[in-house]
Amino acid sequence: MLSIGEFSKICEVSTKTLRYYAEIGLIQPEEINPENGYRYYSINQLKKMLFINRLKSYQFSLEEIKAILELEEDQAEEELCSVLNRKRREIDDKLSTLKYTLKQMTHDISNLEKGIPIMSYFDQIDVQLVEIQPLNILYIRKMMSKDDYAAGYGMYFNNLYEKISTGRLTILxxxxxxxxxxxxxxxxxxxxxxxxxxxxxxGTRDFSGGLCAKTILNGPYSELTSVYAKLREWVEDEGYELVYSPYEIYATDPKQGAAPEDMVTEVYFPVKKK
Structure with missing residues (x-):
């Protein structure tokens, strides 16, 4: 048996973290001395702790790791392969975003060295007034948490595409x-x-058309805040007001996994004159 200190040293995990892991049911001590509360781990638990460390290094949350550890033995390897592939895609997306960020930062540094303000791009965002025709849309509507947004929209659009395929519906x-x-x-x-x-x-409904302020983002979704800010500024300056919910149309389909710099997103603000 190993004391909590020995176990901690071998696995490079603090004793405080090990106590927390026990508290949430991730990995429990093999024994706890009832007289002094000392915790002991078996040699066989080293492999489990190293497995947890490896999953953490792959950016899995503790909740995700706990779910993996609770898998039935007959499905563990197949399910683990599936979740690892999904996590690899998430990391690939993050790497693509970081590469774009570095490219953007290099561009900003170059502009600053030339005396060009870093926010000069904001004034170059083009806004147009367009008339949109009514649509018939197949939809899913839900309350999205911050974690849901971080996970992406792919699952929801995939559900819609499955309904379209099953029902042999016509995409417009x-x-x-x-x-x-x-x-x-x-x-x-x-x-x-x-x-x-x-x-x-x-599962379909009418989507009203009408007058919209529109702009196009060529780049990653992280830049959408600038587009929204520009649209709000334009609406105010031009004497319009927002009448319905804003929306985005993805000229590059989110489920296709385009590189951040290749993404094209149209943003619309339904408006009317004040």
């Missing part, structure tokens, strides 16, 4: 997201995922 446009919440709430935001289709079937 690119996927879109409509944001119904009046403000940002980390606890949950009212978000609708939709794809325009020809057929009016269960």
């Amino acid at each position: 446009g690119a996927p879109m997201t409509i944001y119904h919440s009046p403000d940002y709430n980390p606890a949950g935001n009212d978000t609708e995922f939709a794809i325009p289709i020809k057929e009016a079937v269960k």
